[in-house]
Amino acid sequence: GEKVEIFKYIFMKWTLCFLVGVMGGLVGFFINLAVENVAGTKFVITSNLMLDRKFMHAFGSFAAINLGLTLFSAIITAFISPAAAGSGIPEVKAYLNGVDAPGIFSVRTLVVKILGNISVVSASLYVGKAGPMVHTVSCIAALLSQGGSKKYRLTWRWLRFFKNDRDRRDLITCGSAAGLAAAFRAPVGGVLFALEEMASWWRSALLWRTFFTTAVVAVILRGLIDVCNSGKCGLFGKGGLIMFDVTSTNTSYHVADVPIVLLLGFIGGLLGSLYNSLLDKTLRVYNYINNKGRAQKIILACTICVVTTFLLFGLPWVSKCKPCPADASEACPTIGRSGNYKNKNTDAEFQPTSLLIFFVTNYFLGILSYGIAAPTGLFVPIILTGASYGRFIGRLSGSRTSLNHGLFAVLGAASFLGGTMRMTVSLCVVLLEITNNLLLLPLVMLVLLVSKTVADMFNNNIYDIIMKLKGFPYLEAHAEPYMRQLTVSDVVKGPLQSFDGIEKVQNIVHVLKTTGHNGFPVIDGPPFSDYRAWFGLILREHILVLLRKKNFLSVPQPTGTDAFKQLSSDDFAKKGSGKADKIEDIEITEEEMEMFIDLHPFTNASPYTAGETMSLAKALLMFREAGLRHLLVVPKDSGLKGKPCSLCIALRVPLTVHVAAVTYAEAACRGNSN
């Protein structure tokens, strides 16, 4: 009975979260394993040649491997799935806001994202793997929720429950949390990241389920790392994730240290907003190049690779080596030739000039590398850049503060993350989980607050900038002041097409062919009703189902519940992204054109409505809070006999501020039932 179905549904919901967690953990681990083995092998080859003093050979093989990997990544991205380029976080964020960019959750995107990211990171480019991992796991969640991929015959019948927008959205939210959790081994940070940065609609039940997903990720990762500790994973763990090892160092601090921390936050904010604006400009140039063709895309990626390789190989020669001091407490670390080290594990570990060079290289290579045609992340370059400038400031401040320089690096990373990404609680928790030191909390909070506040004065956060460049019509949570002066009837999209409760097939086909709207009001009127009044809202995709099933009537009369006999709930299940029906694909004969459809049984008779005098700001709030795609605007005189019933639908697109971006966006969202 119904109870069994409900139980099945709840069971499946948790099972899917569990699967997302397991797959997230496995994929995250696999990516790390692959990167460390590929990159590790490369470094072993290069370093062995260096030990034999074959420097040109070493450079040659280093450059060749880098170029080969970059080329592979750029080619699969350009030819197989252009949607896999970049971080993927903006796309997922836009999807969770209701913008369904084409191809972002397809199987080919998933494959290209994983392989492309492994090779581009192994090629030593200044790109990260956290963002792509968020996209990857979200993509897995999306594929699971739509019951696999029909194209590749990977479908599961028992996943049909989830073929609706809400469950898919919730599962993708869990996926994004699991992705970040897998990238940083930060389960709580992942939950907060999904809450703060990704999700536009959040319910407290989701907190609970997201938390479960990231807990599964954490357990899986721990299990796999236990396996690897017994030495079965090749070079894995020899290099490792970025880890600020400040657990051992003294992290005491006093009120006297607050000014320098504030300064760090302030500089982080300035550098961060500058980073965002430079990245914005760079991406505009890159978009221009990338749009010229696939060859140009690949050449651009290779150019960046060559520049990076030269810098990586050349810059270490700038810094002088110091001999290993005789009184060192432990043996100097070395690879085959002793005596070369740079004061490890002390505040003087790095020389100021080295730090400065490292910072500048990171800062600009990070900006230049993001926009290439490959799956590139932003987190790691930003953390590295921030850490290097934090440590640099630590060196400069000298004896004026008692803070450890490693701590300066963490705070620098925090300030730069705050200045670019503008998250607060989630970044704070992620950093705490990376450093495994809760005593840092007040300092990290302080730095994040200052850097975000400073940076917010200049521009938007980095993901919003990228979304704007991509032209996604993202719905902000806040209404602009001018929206209070407008009413919904001012922006309603018109002239509006509406259907009668029992409508001629010909009219329906004509309207569907001539408009791009995805929702239509249904109007009742004489002779079936005393007066003309709105009945409800019907979706384009549901009308298409009716047309395809050819549920036609030869005379206009109400069908009642009989209408459902020929249809199952499966017919109305949400299609996978980009797989929506098209009116052009449905063939209808001349005879059928003269027949009728009773739309009543398939119409949502309980849509969200707004009075025509509702302010635009309030309507925007409704769209955001209730997660709407259509809002029925009802005129106050809707029931008047003589007057035609002038119903309208406010679409999400007119609500966004930047009308110039909208045209592009409408093209981009063709697969979407906005």
Add this chain to the structure above:
Amino acid sequence: GEKVEIFKYIFMKWTLCFLVGVMGGLVGFFINLAVENVAGTKFVITSNLMLDRKFMHAFGSFAAINLGLTLFSAIITAFISPAAAGSGIPEVKAYLNGVDAPGIFSVRTLVVKILGNISVVSASLYVGKAGPMVHTVSCIAALLSQGGSKKYRLTWRWLRFFKNDRDRRDLITCGSAAGLAAAFRAPVGGVLFALEEMASWWRSALLWRTFFTTAVVAVILRGLIDVCNSGKCGLFGKGGLIMFDVTSTNTSYHVADVPIVLLLGFIGGLLGSLYNSLLDKTLRVYNYINNKGRAQKIILACTICVVTTFLLFGLPWVSKCKPCPADASEACPTIGRSGNYKNKNTDAEFQPTSLLIFFVTNYFLGILSYGIAAPTGLFVPIILTGASYGRFIGRLSGSRTSLNHGLFAVLGAASFLGGTMRMTVSLCVVLLEITNNLLLLPLVMLVLLVSKTVADMFNNNIYDIIMKLKGFPYLEAHAEPYMRQLTVSDVVKGPLQSFDGIEKVQNIVHVLKTTGHNGFPVIDGPPFSDYRAWFGLILREHILVLLRKKNFLSVPQPTGTDAFKQLSSDDFAKKGSGKADKIEDIEITEEEMEMFIDLHPFTNASPYTAGETMSLAKALLMFREAGLRHLLVVPKDSGLKGKPCSLCIALRVPLTVHVAAVTYAEAACRGNSN
């Protein structure tokens, strides 16, 4: 100009958060300081008498001090502010959901809450200070947001910006986060607690501001503790907050330890749900006693105090002492007489029987102590109970697991918290911040997930149970299945009173006197409009302002914007809780009764509306998501000429399931504009 006003507003918003943080830190510190000094002095006196072997004297003074403190707390609670009794978290949670219980945010409640909690905790009763601290800081936030208290002449003119529901609600949310942060020194935990447990409406901007508030709390607390470390705070820090010191112990764990952790979670879920149901029953009995009169209230509190004192003094005699072993690595801890200690700092530190006795005492005394007429918290007794049974299970499992027994205590506390309070992420983060050990994360997550899932099968979380007992009409986030079968027109409160756009004073006064509604639809009709149609929604409190200002017209004609000349925005500012105008207090002469008011300028012409066919489930969602108090139900034939315009308002009360509770609730919320 307007920009200056906006800047002022933003500046004030952050300043208020800062003030809430500062006051939260100070008050939290003060409460701890007071408790540790009062209770510490008591223990010093008792223990000195014990050392002189004057056991009856010792018991006498111990009992006398406890009884005196309890008596003080019960008397101020019963006579000055009954609203200060209990934890306060349910009240604050209900307020954030839109239920304004009388007196919960008054100055006298604040004072009683602080003093009463200090004395009742110092009296060694099994009650905590976390819940009262949340209420205290929320109360401070509420008072700040309404510009101080007029009654005590503590008002600030520059706080007038915040005299509206939304800003007050946001600030109280920050206050609740700051309260928890102050109680546990857990700033991130505080933010998550506010998000997960307290807030019904959450915006991402709020995350940011709450975070700022708790950061301030953390900095203030750290500064004050630095001051105290130099020994200026009497006995403070000698006893201290509950702190699980597991930083030093080995926290490694393996897959083999998972079953016992799952078992721990399972038992925690069972014990937790039993705790909730026993507390429910106990509170029903206590309510019966407490409602009989103040004397009965005070007697009940004293009875619990006497029972607790006997157990506290008597139970340690049950346990045998062991001689200090000669090979102990450090000197045995003692107070004046050597040789008496119980295997400190090893897994055998506590004997199983001691643990069992401690657990049982805690479990039942926690249940019995909560409902007395005093500010009592739930967190600490629950943590203690959970820790003791966790450690007991650790002892029982013996050598079957390699987990440290201290770790068992933490996991036991987590499972019991999960089983009673049913929070997940926030409890997890709070526990991590208390223990300062992130490696515990996966285990704590696992335990919380299991215990919450198990406990959810039996009953609701502890705060919801208390809210239900208090009769608050709390709006759940989920709609019950039957609500999908009903439409808003089925539950609309009727017969509905509405006003014409230009209405006679007499009619208005009559309607306000004879109904309890707080919102009224305004209808336009001939001769001022072509047909009768709804114009908007006006609030009772705004009508009262107009009546008080006697803005009357001798002839029915539209006034336009002239109407605002006599009124400032201050007149419409939200009154402090419990200070709303009453229609009975406004005197209107016979002559004025015959005059008119033009309601148009003061009517919200852009209210949220619902078609009469909207399902109840969807309406509930709108109430929750958009934070509504009124919803205008518009019939589809609203504009028909002949028909009377049958507008209705769906109130929040009919949406709650338990109609029996509603009558009580309406009485409780008299001060509220629901």
